[in-house]
Amino acid sequence: MSASRNILLLPGDGIGPEVMAQARRVLDWLQSTGRGRFEVTEDLVGGAAIDAHGVPVRDATVARALAADAVLFGSVGGPKWDSVPFEIRPEAGLLRLRKELGVFANLRPAKVFDALVESSSLKPELVRGLDIMIVRECIGGIYFGEPRGIETLPDGSQRGVNTESYTTQEITRVGRVAFDLARARQGRVCSVEKANVMESGLLWRQVMTALHAAEYADVPLTHMYADNCAMQLARNPRQFDVIVTGNLFGDLLSDLAAMLTGSLGLLPSATLGAVDAAGRRHALYEPIHGSAPDIAGKGLANPLAQILSLALLLRYSFGMTQDAALIELAVENTLGSAGRTADIPAPGRATLSTAQMGDAVLAELGRLG
Ligand code: NAD
Numbered sequence: 085m086s087a088s089r090n091i092l093l094l095p096g097d098g099i100g101p102e103v104m105a106q107a108r109r110v111l112d113w114l115q116s117t118g119r120g121r122f123e124v125t126e127d128l129v130g131g132a133a134i135d136a137h138g139v140p141v142r143d144a145t146v147a148r149a150l151a152a153d154a155v156l157f158g159s160v161g162g163p164k165w166d167s168v169p170f171e172i173r174p175e176a177g178l179l180r181l182r183k184e185l186g187v188f189a190n191l192r193p194a195k196v197f198d199a200l201v202e203s204s205s206l207k208p209e210l211v212r213g214l215d216i217m218i219v220r221e222c223i224g225g226i227y228f229g230e231p232r233g234i235e236t237l238p239d240g241s242q243r244g245v246n247t248e249s250y251t252t253q254e255i256t257r258v259g260r261v262a263f264d265l266a267r268a269r270q271g272r273v274c275s276v277e278k279a280n281v282m283e284s285g286l287l288w289r290q291v292m293t294a295l296h297a298a299e300y301a302d303v304p305l306t307h308m309y310a311d312n313c314a315m316q317l318a319r320n321p322r323q324f325d326v327i328v329t330g331n332l333f334g335d336l337l338s339d340l341a342a343m344l345t346g347s348l349g350l351l352p353s354a355t356l357g358a359v360d361a362a363g364r365r366h367a368l369y370e371p372i373h374g375s376a377p378d379i380a381g382k383g384l385a386n387p388l389a390q391i392l393s394l395a396l397l398l399r400y401s402f403g404m405t406q407d408a409a410l411i412e413l414a415v416e417n418t419l420g421s422a423g424r425t426a427d428i429p430a431p432g433r434a435t436l437s438t439a440q441m442g443d444a445v446l447a448e449l450g451r452l453g
Pocket residue numbers: 099103158159160161162163175178348349370372373374375376377378379384385386387389427
């Protein structure tokens with residue numbers, strides 16, 4: 085029997101614990117049907133950790149995350165903690181975890197389920213079957229570059245500065261993630277920057293081209309300027325398989341791609357670190373939505389993004405591709421046949437609570453499995 089895998093759950097605040105409870109049920113199902121052996125532990129993060137310990141993440145929690153095979157994160161934040169000092173706000177817990185784990189490649193799949201084709205802001209014929217993956221470098225670039233700040237000029241006016249900066253090593257490591265992913269998907273990578281007007285973009289293009297020639301000549305590589313990429317995502321998104329880009333452009337393009345799929349409550353993400361000599365990598369999985377304080381505690385939250393984040397965890401951290409695909413199929417079938425949570429209503433279908441949506445996915449897993 086395979087070794088037990090160690091998963092740390094960090095449900096967080098607001099709807100985080102509600103949707104995490106449903107993902108936990110799916111984990112328990114996998115375990116009870118002998119598909120995997122997991123050691124699951126849980127800890128506080130975000131506002132919940134501030135309330136209990138005065139910090140958004142404790143050192144002990146960071147140590148547990150570093151020791152875990154994978155971390156499944158919920159969401160953090162809410163009005164209750166709006167007035168805490170900036171350095172200990174709930175989001176600082178997530179930023180610290182990302183930093184300490186050294187996770188640098190944020191994967192945002194944008195997949196349109198057939199049952200939700202009508203929810204997209206684009207015409208059904210443009211998005212039916214859409215399945216793209218945006219790989220965003222997430223710990224470098226303009227959000228972290230120095231110098232930065234707001235300075236006062238001699239005439240008394242002010243100047244705000246941020247610096248876009250990428251090194252060969254930063255581009256190469258995220259490029260490898262994109263090429264490796266493409267090999268397991270449709271096999272195409274589009275690298276996105278603004279090489280026409282930015283030196284950091286020019287270097288990005290040169291490094292990606294060299295990496296492609298040296299290690300990934302079997303994977304077709306194209307380059308695109310970020311503004312054109314935004315246009316192409318809205319015009320003909322199915323032309324893409326894997327898009328790889330820096331922090332700023334990735335931030336914008338992944339939100340644009342998310343809207344092509346229709347609902348925030350359905351979108352998972354993964355953030356991966358480098359593979360070490362033993363073949364291990366730190367990884368953090370989370371839905372892209374926040375803690376949704378407006379619906380927290382009411383049983384209204386859609387748990388599917390959290391459940392799909394678990395599927396990504398199984399695929400990318402444990403190589404359990406069949407089980408990941410099974411969960412994704414169960415979600416897709418549930419969307420096509422069962423009721424829906426309130427965020428994705430369908431005429432004539434019952435409105436399900438968070439737990440009822442969990443029930444429906446588990447029933448479908450039972451039927452498929
Ligand atoms: P949000 O994603 O929490 O909510 C935006 C809207 O989408 C709300 O109307 C909400 O009810 C709805 N929504 C979100 N997830 C849903 C789900 N699973 N099912 C049904 N409806 C859902 O974004 P926001 O309102 O801008 O932020 C709320 C709080 O979450 C803030 O404190 C923010 O800082 C935090 N936040 C945290 C993360 C994170 O933990 N990674 C990400 C984004 C926002």
